[in-house]
Amino acid sequence: MTDQYVAAIDQGTTSSRCIVFDAAGQIVSVAQREHRQIYPRPGWVEHDAEEIWAAVEQVVREALAKASIGADGLVAIGITNQRETTVVWDRATGRPVHHAIVWQDTRTGPLLRRLESEYGEQRFRERTGLPLATYFAGPKLRWLLENVDGLRDRAERGEVLFGTMDSWLIWKLTGRHLTDVTNASRTLLMNLHTLDWDPELLDALGVPAAMLPEIRSSAEVYGTAGRALDGALDEVPVASALGDQQAALFGQTCFQPGEAKCTYGTGSFLLLNTGESPVSSSHGLLTTVGYRIGDRPATYALEGAIAVTGSLVQWLRDNLGLISSAPEVEDLARTVEDNGGCYVVPAFSGLFAPHWRSDARGVIAGLTGYVTKGHLARAVLEATAWQTREVVDAMNADSEVALRRLRVDGGMVANGLLMQFLADVLDVPVVRPQISETTCLGAAYAAGLAVGFWPDLATLRAQWRQDAQWQPAMEPAHRDRELRNWRKAVDRTLGWVEDED
Numbered sequence: 381m382t383d384q385y386v387a388a389i390d391q392g393t394t395s396s397r398c399i400v401f402d403a404a405g406q407i408v409s410v411a412q413r414e415h416r417q418i419y420p421r422p423g424w425v426e427h428d429a430e431e432i433w434a435a436v437e438q439v440v441r442e443a444l445a446k447a448s449i450g451a452d453g454l455v456a457i458g459i460t461n462q463r464e465t466t467v468v469w470d471r472a473t474g475r476p477v478h479h480a481i482v483w484q485d486t487r488t489g490p491l492l493r494r495l496e497s498e499y500g501e502q503r504f505r506e507r508t509g510l511p512l513a514t515y516f517a518g519p520k521l522r523w524l525l526e527n528v529d530g531l532r533d534r535a536e537r538g539e540v541l542f543g544t545m546d547s548w549l550i551w552k553l554t555g556r557h558l559t560d561v562t563n564a565s566r567t568l569l570m571n572l573h574t575l576d577w578d579p580e581l582l583d584a585l586g587v588p589a590a591m592l593p594e595i596r597s598s599a600e601v602y603g604t605a606g607r608a609l610d611g612a613l614d615e616v617p618v619a620s621a622l623g624d625q626q627a628a629l630f631g632q633t634c635f636q637p638g639e640a641k642c643t644y645g646t647g648s649f650l651l652l653n654t655g656e657s658p659v660s661s662s663h664g665l666l667t668t669v670g671y672r673i674g675d676r677p678a679t680y681a682l683e684g685a686i687a688v689t690g691s692l693v694q695w696l697r698d699n700l701g702l703i704s705s706a707p708e709v710e711d712l713a714r715t716v717e718d719n720g721g722c723y724v725v726p727a728f729s730g731l732f733a734p735h736w737r738s739d740a741r742g743v744i745a746g747l748t749g750y751v752t753k754g755h756l757a758r759a760v761l762e763a764t765a766w767q768t769r770e771v772v773d774a775m776n777a778d779s780e781v782a783l784r785r786l787r788v789d790g791g792m793v794a795n796g797l798l799m800q801f802l803a804d805v806l807d808v809p810v811v812r813p814q815i816s817e818t819t820c821l822g823a824a825y826a827a828g829l830a831v832g833f834w835p836d837l838a839t840l841r842a843q844w845r846q847d848a849q850w851q852p853a854m855e856p857a858h859r860d861r862e863l864r865n866w867r868k869a870v871d872r873t874l875g876w877v878e879d880e881d
């Protein structure tokens with residue numbers, strides 16, 4: 381028998397990737413391609429869904445070619461994706477009716493204020509586990525229905541279809557209109573308890589049910605990729621879909637309640653497995669679906685979403701020109717002993733968890749003539765750790781079981797200085813796995829489970845391997861002093877924008 385593999389597509393905010401994994405969960409090949417970020421106005425961010433599909437086709441072909449396998453070598457393909465980004469396309473032609481509106485886009489601010497005064501935030505929070513924020517898909521869909529000519533009528537007639545990126549790719553691959561429960565839990569339209577679209581919320585947001593995908597589990601065969609890619613995938617089952625942060629939770633094998641991971645990329649997202657019932661947050665966290673395997677009960681998670689972390693390092697590189705590549709931030713930060721009294725709070729598009737303040741804007745606080753670019757680089761890295769600390773404090777307050785260690789992944793975890801500082805400010809060990817591509821790994825694991833390539837969660841768990849671990853080493857008094865300074869700096873960001881309209 382020839383060797384068998386599982387492939388995963390990771391359709392992310394800045395690029396699309398395809399990775400082929402073997403039965404031991406080891407990477408066999410990787411292909412990646414970026415797509416354009418379209419900024420029509422300040423605060424608006426769009427993607428071209430057709431361009432993304434072309435990139436996905438290309439990376440799948442490349443990854444298979446690099447692994448020297450054809451469709452017959454693949455037992456399944458899984459999907460993971462940037463969440464919340466919203467596409468509407470024509471059922472007959474398959475063409476998007478508008479650019480996709482990206483999760484970072486803030487154009488729905490005024491609409492959300494209207495919804496809040498008409499319905500109150502609590503009604504949405506109780507049913508969806510989410511605050512009324514520009515981040516989520518439902519308001520973006522409402523914006524499209526209000527602003528694309530004739531779209532509402534066409535939506536009511538079922539001529540156009542809504543989806544997040546998972547739905548778009550499943551449609552392109554299999555011709556079916558489906559979404560998975562983790563992605564649906566980011567729309568403000570799905571009831572977290574029934575795991576189905578909530579008629580009252582559809583009504584409040586003015587969304588016709590006829591345009592919505594069917595909600596399915598995260599691991600089951602949705603269809604086969606017969607027609608797509610000119611048959612390059614032949615009859616390969618498309619067998620998983622998870623939002624990228626949930627996929628990373630799965631890839632890190634955080635299957636037990638109380639286990640958590642944080643993925644450090646453009647933004648950072650800490651998810652804590654809370655078991656089979658949703659835990660509601662009183663401290664600014666999101667309640668979301670972690671994953672659902674076939675017809676088993678769903679596993680829920682608490683999430684702390686931080687909008688700006690790695691993108692602050694990019695800002696230091698692209699806007700200030702202080703470094704020429706992201707990894708250089710570590711060398712620059714190591715030229716000094718400490719932050720020199722300087723703190724950077726990157727509230728570029730307001731603050732996400734736990735604050736949810738769209739009126740916040742970034743500050744650099746504590747500047748004196750002493751501060752050098754080295755101190756600034758250190759403060760940039762420290763901002764990622766302090767934002768994580770705020771989320772962990774909220775988690776500990778909500779879940780009553782204190783976090784005891786944190787599994788990390790994503791592009792920033794190559795930075796040893798940051799990882800040590802993170803362990804220091806969280807006061808728990810920080811652990812990095814050997815496979816840092818946990819997002820793709822999670823989607824591959826879910827697809828492989830769905831087709832019986834892997835028998836159970838315990839088998840996946842046994843494949844997890846540690847690469848490095850950082851122990852807390854900071855004096856408590858020093859940590860407390862720094863935390864107080866960080867909080868003072870955060871206070872100074874709040875209320876900066878007085879009239880968002």
Ligand SMILES: Nc1ncnc2c1ncn2[C@@H]1O[C@H](COP(=O)(O)OP(=O)(O)O)[C@@H](O)[C@H]1O
Pocket residue numbers: 392393394395644645646647689690691692693694706707708709710790791792793794795
């Ligand atoms: N050594 C490093 N130190 C700090 N930040 C880094 C380092 N390497 C990459 N980054 C940051 O990590 C991000 C890329 O990580 P990645 O996981 O690929 O992100 P995403 O999946 O969100 O595109 C970029 O924002 C980059 O600035």
Ligand SMILES: O=P(O)(O)OC[C@H](O)CO
Pocket residue numbers: 391392393394461462463464483623624625645646647
């Ligand atoms: O594509 P990423 O890695 O930036 O992740 C984006 C998140 O899914 C947004 O919720």
